[in-house]
Amino acid sequence: MSIVVTAATGHLGTLVVDELLQRVPADQVVAVARNAEKAAPLADRGVEVRIADYNDTDALAKAFGAGDTVLLISGLEPNRLDQHRAVIAAAKEAGVARIAYTSALGGPKADFDLATDHIATEQAILDSGLPYTFLRNGWYNEVYTDQIPVQLANGVVGSAGDGRIASAARRDYAAAAAVVLTGEGHETKAYELNGDTDWTLTEYAAELSKQSGKAVAYNNLSPADHAQVLVGAGLPEPVAQLFVGVDDAIERGLLARRSGDLSRLIGRPTTPVADAVAAALKA
Template sequence: MSIVVTAATGQLGSLVIDELLQRVPADQVVAVARNAAKAAPIAERGVEVRIADYNDREALAKAFGAGDTVLLISGLDPNRLDQHKTVIALAKEAGVARIAYTSVLGGPEADFELAADHRATEQAILDSGLPYTFLRNGWYSEVYTDQIPVQLAHGVIGSAGDGRIASAARRDYAAAAAVVLTGDGHEKRAYELNGDVSFTLTEYAAELAKQSGQTVAYNNVSPAEHLQVLTAAGIPAQFAPILVGVDNAIERGLLSGRGSDLTTLIARPTTPVADTIAAALKR
């Protein structure tokens, strides 16, 4: 009976592994990864690595065992819903004890396109009858801070208006996942996870300007203009409208926060976006 983390070498998965190893012995953790070389640093820490791709049903079938607790980290592939359904079906066949899923803030009430696969995955888990925990993650602060070089050169561009964003650092969400995976009392629970303090993109730009010493402004454009900017920047044509849809959701308040579940789970304040900006500027 192990704690099995899928997509374990990804940006979130690697942090979840790190957080788990602060709480339980390495021999209780299993990392599912596509690439053995990329997973080697995890294996060196004493964690069992099982090589499997979301598209490889045969390999995935060997990734889960009876009594395991599984963290299904949502994929990025265009056909991720089918991949998620495969994981759920194989986990059920294996007799896992519980499945946790990294969903989206608001769950069924999140009506924007990016949330559609999350809503459907939650329903597939419910339909499976497996004991579950939904980790409804809000926006990651790194979604913005990873773009700092571009923002310093061209400003912050979006179509979110004055909508507020209650983001948190990836490690905050990873810590919450580790708490849920290693603790009791989380079955049949849906946690709405977001940062303690929200901000507008205007406020974000001002903080970046303050810390960098450069002029940075937020340029709020129309959705059509935003789509053109993203496409010109090389964002794939099928994904750019999804990002525009997220900004529309922000403008409508859907990512402005839904309580203090994240702080409660990790037993500390969430990481302020100013701290994530500072860390990014030091890299």
């Protein structure tokens, strides 16, 4: 019986494995990845690597074992709902003990397009009859701080108005996943996970200005203009519309709901966006 992390070489998956290795021996952790070479650093740490792609049902059938605890990290591809259903089916067939899923803040109440596949995946897990834990992740600090070089050159762009964002670091969400995967009492639970403090994009731009010493402004655009900017930056139109939809949700306050679940799970305050700005500038 192992703790199995899917998409284990992605940004979140790598951190989850790292958090798990701080809590349990490496021989209890399994990393499911598409690429053996990319997963080699995990294997070097003593983690078993199983090669499987969300689109490969034969490989998924070998990715899980009876009694495993599985973390399904949501996919990014356009057919991700079908992929998630394939993972759930393979996990059920294998007889796993529990499946945890990285969902969207708000669960079934989230009415923005980015949450649609997450809501359907939660329902697929409920329909499977598997014991479950839903990790409804809010926005990551890194969604913004990864763009700091562009922001320093062109300003912060969005269509969220004065909406507030209760974000946290990706590492915070990874730590919560590790706690849930290794602890007791998390079955049939849905955790609403986000940061302890919230902020607006105007406040974010001011913080970036203060720390960088360069004047950075927040440019609040119409949704149509925001989508055009994102497409011009190279995002496919459907992806651009998803991000515009998230900004609409931010403006309506849907990403500012602070439940406290995240800090309670990890046993410490969540990482403020100011700290994430400082780390990104240092890097």
